[in-house]
Amino acid sequence: MNSIPTAVSIRAVAKHFGQFVAIREMSFDIADNEFFTLLGPSGCGKTTLLRIIAGFENTTSGTVLLFNEELKNLPPNQRPVNTVFQNYALFPHMSVANNIGFGLHMLGWSRKDIDDRVDQMVKTVRLEEFINRKPAQLSGGQQQRVALARAMAPKPKVLLLDEPLSALDLKLRQQMRAELKALQKETGITFIFVTHDQEEALTMSDRIAVMSAGEVQQIGSPSEVYEQPASRFVAEFIGDTNLLDASVVSAQSNQHNQVDVKLDSGECIPATAASPHALENGARGHLSIRPEHITLNALSTTNDLAGTIRNTTYLGTDTQYEIKLDSGVNLFTRTQNSGNQQHNFSIGNKVNVSFAPNSARFLSH
Amino acid sequence: MAAAGSGRTVSNTFAPVRNWLLLPTWLTVGIFMLLPIALMLVYSFLTKEFRGGVIWEFTLAAYDQFVFDRGLFGDEAPSIEWTYITIYFRSLVQASMATLLCLLIGFPTAFFIATRSPSTRSMWLFLVTIPYWVNLLIRTVSMKFLIRENGPLNQALLGSGLIDTPLQLINTNIAVQLGLFYSYLPFMVLPIYAAVERYNFSLSEAGADLYAGRWTILRRIVIPAVKPGIIAGCILVFVPSLGAFLAPDLLGGAKTFMIGSLIEEQFKGNAGNWPFGAASAMILLTLVLIALLFYARAQTKEQV
Numbered sequence: 001m002n003s004i005p006t007a008v009s010i011r012a013v014a015k016h017f018g019q020f021v022a023i024r025e026m027s028f029d030i031a032d033n034e035f036f037t038l039l040g041p042s043g044c045g046k047t048t049l050l051r052i053i054a055g056f057e058n059t060t061s062g063t064v065l066l067f068n069e070e071l072k073n074l075p076p077n078q079r080p081v082n083t084v085f086q087n088y089a090l091f092p093h094m095s096v097a098n099n100i101g102f103g104l105h106m107l108g109w110s111r112k113d114i115d116d117r118v119d120q121m122v123k124t125v126r127l128e129e130f131i132n133r134k135p136a137q138l139s140g141g142q143q144q145r146v147a148l149a150r151a152m153a154p155k156p157k158v159l160l161l162d163e164p165l166s167a168l169d170l171k172l173r174q175q176m177r178a179e180l181k182a183l184q185k186e187t188g189i190t191f192i193f194v195t196h197d198q199e200e201a202l203t204m205s206d207r208i209a210v211m212s213a214g215e216v217q218q219i220g221s222p223s224e225v226y227e228q229p230a231s232r233f234v235a236e237f238i239g240d241t242n243l244l245d246a247s248v249v250s251a252q253s254n255q256h257n258q259v260d261v262k263l264d265s266g267e268c269i270p271a272t273a274a275s276p277h278a279l280e281n282g283a284r285g286h287l288s289i290r291p292e293h294i295t296l297n298a299l300s301t302t303n304d305l306a307g308t309i310r311n312t313t314y315l316g317t318d319t320q321y322e323i324k325l326d327s328g329v330n331l332f333t334r335t336q337n338s339g340n341q342q343h344n345f346s347i348g349n350k351v352n353v354s355f356a357p358n359s360a361r362f363l364s365h
Numbered sequence: 366m367a368a369a370g371s372g373r374t375v376s377n378t379f380a381p382v383r384n385w386l387l388l389p390t391w392l393t394v395g396i397f398m399l400l401p402i403a404l405m406l407v408y409s410f411l412t413k414e415f416r417g418g419v420i421w422e423f424t425l426a427a428y429d430q431f432v433f434d435r436g437l438f439g440d441e442a443p444s445i446e447w448t449y450i451t452i453y454f455r456s457l458v459q460a461s462m463a464t465l466l467c468l469l470i471g472f473p474t475a476f477f478i479a480t481r482s483p484s485t486r487s488m489w490l491f492l493v494t495i496p497y498w499v500n501l502l503i504r505t506v507s508m509k510f511l512i513r514e515n516g517p518l519n520q521a522l523l524g525s526g527l528i529d530t531p532l533q534l535i536n537t538n539i540a541v542q543l544g545l546f547y548s549y550l551p552f553m554v555l556p557i558y559a560a561v562e563r564y565n566f567s568l569s570e571a572g573a574d575l576y577a578g579r580w581t582i583l584r585r586i587v588i589p590a591v592k593p594g595i596i597a598g599c600i601l602v603f604v605p606s607l608g609a610f611l612a613p614d615l616l617g618g619a620k621t622f623m624i625g626s627l628i629e630e631q632f633k634g635n636a637g638n639w640p641f642g643a644a645s646a647m648i649l650l651t652l653v654l655i656a657l658l659f660y661a662r663a664q665t666k667e668q669v
Binding site: 054055056075076077078081082083085086087089090091092093102103106107150151154 | 565567568570571572573574575576577578581585586589590592
């Protein structure tokens with residue numbers, strides 16, 4: 001990380017609204033050129049944090065650094081960051097060109113420079129023929145692009161995006177994901193992207209900060225937060241998972257955090273601990289197993305976990321099976337449909353259930 | 366397109382009875398709006414009867430009297446009559462000043478109310494409209510008591526040591542101005558409030574995010590967005606101010622005479638010249654219509 005400069009540094013930032021704690025003290029760094037996502041349910045503090053970086057809210061304590069310069073109490077119009085607002089907040093009485101040029105005009109650019117930059121921006125977002133339209137004459141997707149062009153026109157060091165895709169319909173949203181990602185790579189601007197949509201976060205981000213109740217639960221790459229969730233909240237919020245109550249029976253002291261856990265229903269299972277704190281014998285927690293990490297086999301004599309198929313749901317690419325283990329535990333699994341009928345099971349079939357130890361995550365909180 | 370389509374369906378459903386349903390509206394507009402104006406238009410071209418009333422004989426005398434001075438017996442060479450033109454000009458200035466004053470006070474007031482919590486907004490609005498439960502005449506008279514030589518305003522100013530001698534406000538243009546301002550302020554506050562309440566404050570944040578200062582945000586973003594409310598308020602204050610007669614009658618004197626008083630006198634007062642009163646009213650109406658026409662032209666130009 002030393003070679004890449006830090007774009008935004010959150011240092012012990014907390015924000016209270018009266019009695020309500022929007023953000024508990026949090027600290028982390030966002031690297032230059034990074035597509036960084038703040039992901040969490042509504043009310044988790046992600047938008048508040050974004051508004052603090054933009055300057056719309058002051059911190060209760062702590063500071064924000066932008067390229068190592070402290071931003072505390074600098075008003076929004078003096079911060080070299082720009083925002084794409086959730087509902088775009090396009091100026092309704094101005095044309096597309098004037099919306100995009102507004103920030104440049106305020107920065108005192110010359111007429112010619114503004115015109116050149118606006119031309120360049122409308123080309124980037126492919127709105128050339130709409131340059132003289134008013135926002136009300138554009139579709140939702142087009143308005144979204146104007147908001148993006150307007151925020152990127154002043155060449156900000158950091159672009160803040162507050163749920164910019166949430167007002168679009170599904171098809172357009174999926175298309176804009178790819179466009180946003182491409183635009184970020186092309187321009188090299190640091191993106192801080194707020195969303196409650198885990199799929200959006202997984203597909204676009206370099207790194208994700210998963211937030212809940214004003215706290216950062218985990219920061220990592222999309223595959224890290226999905227494959228190696230640090231807490232029960234992350235495991236449940238991102239994707240689907242099986243959560244089983246369990247406790248540690250033997251902590252192995254090797255470097256891979258291997259532990260043997262015992263489910264409350266009695267089975268002993270080799271697993272991977274999410275944090276070293278779980279490595280004490282008797283520590284309680286949850287075992288998280290992603291449904292697609294579970295392999296089903298026709299019943300054999302091995303001492304794998306055995307159970308019965310209770311229900312099957314055809315999902316197109318996958319089939320979801322609900323299984324009741326002989327001990328009474330319910331699991332659900334997802335198996336990719338290969339077109340090979342052999343792998344299909346039906347209700348009532350006896351099956352063996354198996355998964356790799358590093359697919360079973362032991363979460364102590 | 367979808368809206369137009371559904372509109373057609375509705376009108377088809379009601380087509381057989383549509384004209385009958387609209388009849389009350391047409392009758393109201395016809396009897397209470399168009400007919401009186403037509404009557405005034407006709408009267409303005411008739412000959413005056415002494416002490417009110419008209420003789421059904423066509424003449425341009427009323428309009429001639431407004432513009433030309435032909436001497437006491439009407440036999441001299443015509444010169445421009447400045448009396449009425451001066452009254453009209455004064456009325457335009459007074460009404461414009463009243464509108465400006467209402468805008469300067471009404472805009473921040475409306476903004477203040479619209480940015481309170483929703484539960485307290487109705488209380489603030491109620492406070493603004495409370496004086497309007499009292500008759501306009503009573504209010505104007507009470508204004509007279511407030512600003513007279515030994516009234517509370519002068520007492521307060523003298524008591525605080527800001528002035529040594531009482532202000533002579535009664536019978537001045539300032540008194541009339543105060544009366545107009547006080548009479549019509551809510552007509553400015555309410556439409557602007559309605560516009561500000563609908564204003565999306567994230568537009569102001571977007572302005573700040575794009576490096577605009579407070580005044581620039583107000584001038585370039587907020588005011589254009591609430592402009593329809595400002596214009597509605599200005600029209601609602603300007604038009605009745607232009608024709609007001611209570612405030613100039615009660616608070617002003619001979620030098621503050623306004624159009625409304627002039628017209629009033631032709632029908633009620635000593636002058637008793639109905640055709641001239643009607644002509645004065647038609648000239649006022651024409652001026653207002655021209656002003657509104659210019660506004661409408663400016664609006665359509667902006668839409669393109």
